[in-house]
Amino acid sequence: xxxxxxxxxxxxxxxxxxxxxxxxxxxxxxxxxxxxxxxxxxxxxxxxxxxxxxxxxxxxxxxxxxxxxxxxxxxxxxxxxxxxxxxxxxxxxxxxxxxxxxxxxxxxxxxxxxxxxxxxxxxxxxxxxxxxxxxxxxxxxxxxxxxxxxxxxxxxx
Numbered sequence: 415x416x417x418x419x420x421x422x423x424x425x426x427x428x429x430x431x432x433x434x435x436x437x438x439x440x441x442x443x444x445x446x447x448x449x450x451x452x453x454x455x456x457x458x459x460x461x462x463x464x465x466x467x468x469x470x471x472x473x474x475x476x477x478x479x480x481x482x483x484x485x486x487x488x489x490x491x492x493x494x495x496x497x498x499x500x501x502x503x504x505x506x507x508x509x510x511x512x513x514x515x516x517x518x519x520x521x522x523x524x525x526x527x528x529x530x531x532x533x534x535x536x537x538x539x540x541x542x543x544x545x546x547x548x549x550x551x552x553x554x555x556x557x558x559x560x561x562x563x564x565x566x567x568x569x570x571x
Contacts (some may be wrong), residue, residue: 416500416501416503417480417497417499417500417501418500418501419483419496419497419499420497420499421486421497422497423494426518429560433560434560436530437533437560438531441501442533442545442558443461443533443545444545445534445545445546447531447547447549448536449464449529449530449531450526450530450531450532451528451529452471452528452530453525453526453527453528454470454525454528455468455470455524455525455526456523456524456526457522457523457524458522458523458568463479464479465477465520466477467482472505472506473505473506474504475503475504476502477499477501478497478499478500478501479497480498480499480500481497481498482496483496483497483498484496493552500546508533524567525567526563527564528562528564529561529562529564530558530561531559531560533545533548533557533558534546534547534548534550534552534555534556534558535555535556535557535558536552536554537555537556538554543556
């Protein structure tokens, strides 16, 4: 089980070049992780914003929003509402799929192809941030990522 606090912003359409350029600069730290391409399959749960169920890289992941916190301001023009989430993952070590293809075809699953760019920071006691490699396991970490959705399609009969 993993508990996180997240602030997420969603942008419809192509991300402005200046934001992508800012994210890729060395000004944010020396550890820039190369983009990761993947395909996730989500169970479509209409009008449910607090629960996510998905298949990712041979794992079943369930993510539940536990709390919505008060909005935070970042400078003059940006505000975000932190949310506390808990995630459970289950991996099948065999060659079998966790959820058979037949079941995926019978339920409203949504396939999403993504490109994910990520950065990771260690948060020091004085709350300053130190850029660290994304794959380093550390306490008091802060991840920053940009996810571009390339294709989304509903998978059912």
